[in-house]
Amino acid sequence: MRHHDLVVIGAGSGNTVIDDSFADLDVAIVEERWFGGTCLNAGCIPSKMLAYTAHVARTVREAGAYDVDAELRAVRWRAARDRVFGRLDAERDSGRRGREHEDRVTVYEGRARFTGPRTLRIGRADGSVDVSAGQIVLAAGGRPLVPGPVAESGLPYETSDTVMRIDAPPRRLAILGGGYIAAELAEVFAEAGSSVTIVEKEERLLGPQDETVAERFTELVRSRYDLRLGREVTAVAGTPGALRLALDDGSTVEADTLLVAVGRVPNSDRLNLDAAGIATHDDGRVIVDRHQRTTADGVFALGDICSPVPLKHVANREAEVVAHNLRHPEDLIAADHERVPAAVFTQPPIASVGLTEQDCRDRGLDCLVGTAGYGDIAYGWAMEDDTGFCKVLAEPGTGRLLGAHLMGAEAPTLIQPLVLALTLGIDAATLARSPYWIHPALTEIVENALLDLDL
Template sequence: MRHHDVVVIGAGSGNMMVDDSFAGLDVAIVEERAFGGTCLNVGCIPSKMLAYTAEVAEVVRGAGPLGVDATLRGMRWTDVRDRVFDRVDADSVEGRAAREDSDFVTVYSGHARFVGPRSLQIELGAESVAVEADQIVIAAGGRPTVPPPVLESCLPFETSDSIMRIDAPPRRLAVLGGGYIAAELAEVFAAAGSDVVIIEQAEQLLGPQDESITGEYTELARHRFELHLGRELTQLEGEAGALRLTLDDGTRLTADTLLVAVGRTPNSDRLDLGAAGISTHDDGRIVVDEYQRTDVEGVFALGDSCAPYQLKHVANREAEVVAHNLRHPDDLIATDLDVVPAAVFTNPQIASVGATEQDCREAGADYVVGTARYADVAYGWAMEDRTGFCKVLAERGSGRLLGAHLMGPQAATLIQPLVLAMTLGIDARTLAKRPYWIHPALTEVVSNALLALDD
């Protein structure tokens, strides 16, 4: 049995945690797919590169109100796709090569499963190797969830793992799901020329968002997509390129391509965790403490395999925590998940942090709401933006920020001052009054929302 000081299962954020400070150790990384994990290969990076291209297309399409005569002649899909994946794939290959050339890292290109508390069997094609380690880090990520009606049909379908690499935009794309992955990819393919229909079991899109966001975004989406909300897929029939979908109310839809985007499942169920005695939550996530330790000594976990937030910046922070704790067992640091921002790169962009208004109501919080619209600030006039807004929630009296929600251009950037304030304990009045806010920049929509709390 081969012995290592540290074995990392997964080469996404798990790979990123292994820096030169590990050079004195014998480290192994196990990865059965491409280096870089979900984010680099099939997630954050390619989807946002495509989303930006879609945004550019929409700017051209909507240039008329600004007095610019522009015609969108179309998106050269294969050029767009190749620009994205030529760069992404090269980075993944370089990442693997760098590890394989390392003096202190061994790369196993295969699938690992536990056979004991700190013992693994790694399948390497037709062969396998037994490995044990003093410390193991589980960073195995997750995968798209596929509901039974789709699996049982035995018909072809796409997920976020595959659809961004297709050869041509679908003529008519059916999207199953209404969360952030579904919304972002629907926007991309609509901009590329696809006729998009969305089926979502909730009554609104982007359900976990603040009620103001879900309400306004859903109404905007009605003008761009065919929506079937509050509905579930019960049957998938037809053949490749000519699919027939039946919904629970009897509605029948047709599409040449089906994108399944109903959520993601942790890959923990593929690791035989029971053989190691590692506990999981009911949803499959690995149980960890604030130091990212599992309930088995010497075994840590990070990222989508354990985190309550399936976000790359959370996985990266957890990787930093694990890297420190592996090397400094007498000086452990904890992961702080109190203030975690997130963004949805749709058109318009959406960003959020902290509590929603419905969270505040359910918790019985004594709170106030401040809202400002892009249309009421000078740069919003310049953009002719009539839909964007910023909404902040604060504790009455103290002004402690409880949550913030933006919808509009650059929302993912504009939310950062509010993230900093919530993280550092800066109250709403101080944030609004102490720093200068550039005029006429879009950040004024944030400062105006903060000032509106006083009203």
């Protein structure tokens, strides 16, 4: 049995654990599918590259609002797809080759399963290999969840893992789910020419967002898509390319292609964790302490397989924590999962950090609410934007920021001053009145929302 000082299972954020400080160790990386993980190959990066393409198309199509005569002839889907994945696949392959050529790093292609404490069997195309390790990092990520009626139908479907690589946009695309993956990909394919129907069991899209954001976004996209809200799929029938979705209200949806985007599940069930004494939560996430240690001695975990906040920037931060703690067991540091910002790259884009207004109600917290509209600032006039807004929540008396939510142009960038304020403990009044805010710039939307708190 080959022994390594350290084995990392998963080459997404797990790959970033191994830096120059591990040069004196015998390290192995086990990757079942693709270097770079979901983000590089089927998640954050390709979806945002295609979302930006959709944004350019939408800008051209709506140029008349700015007295510009322009005509959108077409989105050349295959060319756009090949541009995106030509670059990203090269990045993936380069990352893999770089690791394979490093001294004291062994790359195993295959699926790892525990056979005992810190012992693994790696299934490969040419047979299996058994290895042991002094320490192990679980970074095996997650995968799309597929509901029973879809899986049991035997009919083809796409997920976020596959749909961005298809050869042509479908004429009729049905999307099952109403979260951020569904919302982003709906826009990508709508701008590429698909007629989109979204089936979502909740009454609003983007339900986890602040209620004002979810309500306004849902209303904005009603004219773009056929929304079937408060509905669930009970069966999928038809033939490939001519699908028929039966909904629980007795209605049906006809589609050429079905995209399943109802959420993701951790890959913990594929690792035989019981053999290693590694416990999981009821939802399958590996249990870790604040230092990213699992219930098994010498085994750490990071990313979607364990994180309560399954976002790439969180996985990267957890990787930094794990790397430090592996090398400095006498000086452990912790990952902080409070005040994590997130964004949805739709049009309009959305960004958030901290508590929502409904969170405050559920927790019995009093909060002040400040709002400002893009249409009330000069650059919003330039953009002819009458829908975008910023909403901030603060503690009465102290002005301590509790949460912030934006929907509008550049929201994922504009949220950052509010992220800093929440993280560093800068109160709303100080943030609004101490620094200069450039005029006329979109940042005035943040300033005005803070001033609206009237502290």
